Amino acid sequence: MHKILLAFLFLSFIGKAQTNSYKISFDNAVHHEANVKISFPEVKSKTLKIRMSRTSPGRYALHEFVKNVYGFKATNSKGEDLKAKRKDPYSWQVSDHDGTVNIEYTLFANRGDGTYSQIDETHAHLNIPATFMYAEEFKHRPVDVTFDVRKDLNWKIATQLKQKSGNTYTAPDLYYFMDSPTEISDFSIKSFELDGQEIQFVLHHQGTKEEFDQYFDQVERIVKQEKAVYNELPEFDYGKYTFLACYMPNVSGDGMEHRNSTILTDTDALADGGMNANIGTVAHEFFHAWNVERIRPDELEPFDFSEANMTGSLWFAEGFTSYYTGLMLCRAKVRSQKEYIEGLDGTFNYVWNSPALEYFSPIEMSYQAPFVDAATSVDPTNRENTFISYYSYGSILGLALDLSLRQDDLNLDDFMKLMWTKFGKNEVAYKIEDIEATLKEYAGDKFGTEFFNKYIYNSEMPEYAELLKTVGVKLDRSEENDLGVSLSETDNGLEINRNTLKSSAAYKAGLVSGDIIKSINGTPIESKEQFDKIISESSGTVKIEFTRFNEKRNTEAKLNTDPTYTISIDDKASKDAVKNREDWLRSK
Structure with missing residues (x-):
């Protein structure tokens, strides 16, 4: 991730650089359409390849933005039509130009989020890769973009782009332009x-x-x-x-x-x-x-707009950021200490009760991002048994690392400062081994080696009960019976609505997603409340009648103990533990 100042200095050094000009207007916003015009001057190559991005900064999966582009037209400086060939779904090859290539097209946009664009009469919510085409050969050129806003709707422009004049904004190169979402609204x-x-x-x-x-x-x-x-x-x-x-x-x-x-x-x-x-x-x-924009994984530099972007560091880049999300709300007094601590157990249970631990380490979970990061597919997956979100996995490992460091009068804040000093402040991209080396530098070789070997390169579980005890927090486990199914009440009956976990009694009994539970131990089941009551009062093995593909079936399930953990403040904690908790959670 380059610095803006360096880019401008470079352009000044080589002389006046040609600028690619963009203009977008929203006359048909009511039908989610925008008109886009682009001018590429001083084109030296015989054929200019124009394309839409397939991904977006901050996303790791592919998103085929070109599907919402139509009415494509290419002209020269005189307005004469140019030949445009399609050799792949994402681009046009424009030839026989006179040194200028002008592009015009209609964009349909109706999803307002962090990846796509949405245009209607409330706003023009623009993520740049989902909105504008580009020419890869001009990626180092400055970009000017003019937003023809709807004055009748009192629209204004907000963006990280630098205002040049009026409604025209500028970026030093293609990457900065693509990385600059824009909200146009009242x-x-x-x-x-x-x-x-x-x-x-x-x-x-x-x-x-x-x-x-x-x-x-x-x-x-x-x-x-x-x-x-x-x-x-x-x-x-x-x-x-x-x-x-x-x-x-x-x-x-x-x-x-x-x-x-x-x-x-x-x-x-x-x-x-x-x-x-x-x-x-x-x-x-x-x-x-700080963490991901400037303390940045090496695999994301340079960011590729034509392919999926993969890194094994998302447990750190996204996961540790997720750990700090809740911690910051607590320190900022947006959440109470009680709310923060009791809120940990949802993520904790999701991670440590997942069968996916036997398949992938946090690094390998990070490699799954191109398939799960707002990615779409039509075939079912078995992710309930094979995947743990790197957000959640990294978050709960961040908790373990922070509490482990605090036992030696260290803390995760100071480790993050060191990562910032070594990599973020000067924007030097890191590799996974750099995180390990920095942890060793901060906490010692033995500590760093053990943490990475157990919890990053492998999927072992830290000693959370002991770690939480040091800050006056309890880790308890349920004693209730558990079949291990997620259920929905449907017109046909109580339906298992997701894949059963490999560790569950339901999985071992052969129950799968889509099965309709009809009775347990001969008692007809009509609601989730009734199901929960019967399971809680049963012991040992239960007989289950269910239907699959409209056929009646029977099975037996040996109930497990509910694996759910509960995290809470220990009212009987020692004074030292309470002090440690205050040091951990207090405002800075």
Whole structure:
């Protein structure tokens, strides 16, 4: 990830660089269409390849944005039509030009999130790779883009791009352009200054000023707590960081980090639960300004817009960021200590009760990102048994590392500072072995080697009960009976709605997704409440009648003990443990 200043210095050194010009207008926004025009001057090659991206910064899977492009037209400087051939689904090859290639097309866009674009009469929510074509051979050229906004809708422009004049913005090269989402709407805006830089929050919503005031107060506290982890902010380009929040009923929930901005989308209005539900994404995405945007995996440099991008470091880049998400909400006093600690057990149970631990380490789970990171496919998978999200896996390992370090008067904050100093501040991309080497440097060879060998290169479980005890927290386990099925009440009966886990009694009894449970021990089952009651009161083996493919079947299942863990504050913790907990969770 290059620095803007260096890019401008380079362009100044080689003389006046040609600029690719883009223009987008929204006359047919009601039908989710935009008109896009692009001009590529000084084309030296006989044939210019124009293409749409297949992925987007911050995403690891493929997204075929070209499917929403139509009405493609190529002309020369005189407006004369040019030949355009298709040799693959993603690009056009334009030839017989006169040194200028002008492109025009219609874009359909109706998904407002961190990857796609959405155009309607509430806004033009633009993720650049989903919106604009590009020419790979001009990736080092500056880009000017003019947004022809709808004045009748009182639209304004918010983006990390530098304003050139009026509605025209500029980027030093293709990557910065692609990495610069833009929200065009009748939004509200608040900002504050921190260490000489502006933190700006753009909010497109249907709520009140008072709601925004309350929400922004939480945002400011979170930003300051996250800065305290590293002791400094990154040097944001143009001295500004912009949150682009769109909490509207027509969007899809998401969050996506970028170099000096982030996209935040959700259907929950601030008055409708969003005040509490959406703030975690704020904390997560801003932490990425350090961890992943600047403390950056080597495999993501350079980012490839034509292929899936894969790295084995997502347990750290996304997972440790997820660990800090909850921790920052606690330190910023958005969540109480009790809420934070009790909220850990959902992720904890998901990770440590998963059969997937026998298949993949955190590194290999990270390699699955191109298949799960908002990726789409039509064939069923067995991910209930084979995959653990690197967000969750890394988060719960971050907890283990932090509490382990604190036993030696160290902590994860200072380790992250060291990663920032060595790799992030000067934007030197790291490899997995660099994380291990840095941990050894910080905590000693023995500690670093053991942690990586057990928990990163393999899938062992840290001694959480002992670690949590050191901060006055209890780890308990249920004693209830458990069949191990996820159920939905349907017109046909109680249906198993997902693959059964290999470790469950249901799996061993041959029960699968789609089976309809009819009776247990001869008692007809009509509701989940009735099912839970019978299982809880049973012991040993239960007889189950079910239907599969409209045929009646029978099986027996030997019930397990419910594997669910509960994490809570220990009211009987020692004074030392309580002090350790305060040191861990207090505001900085």
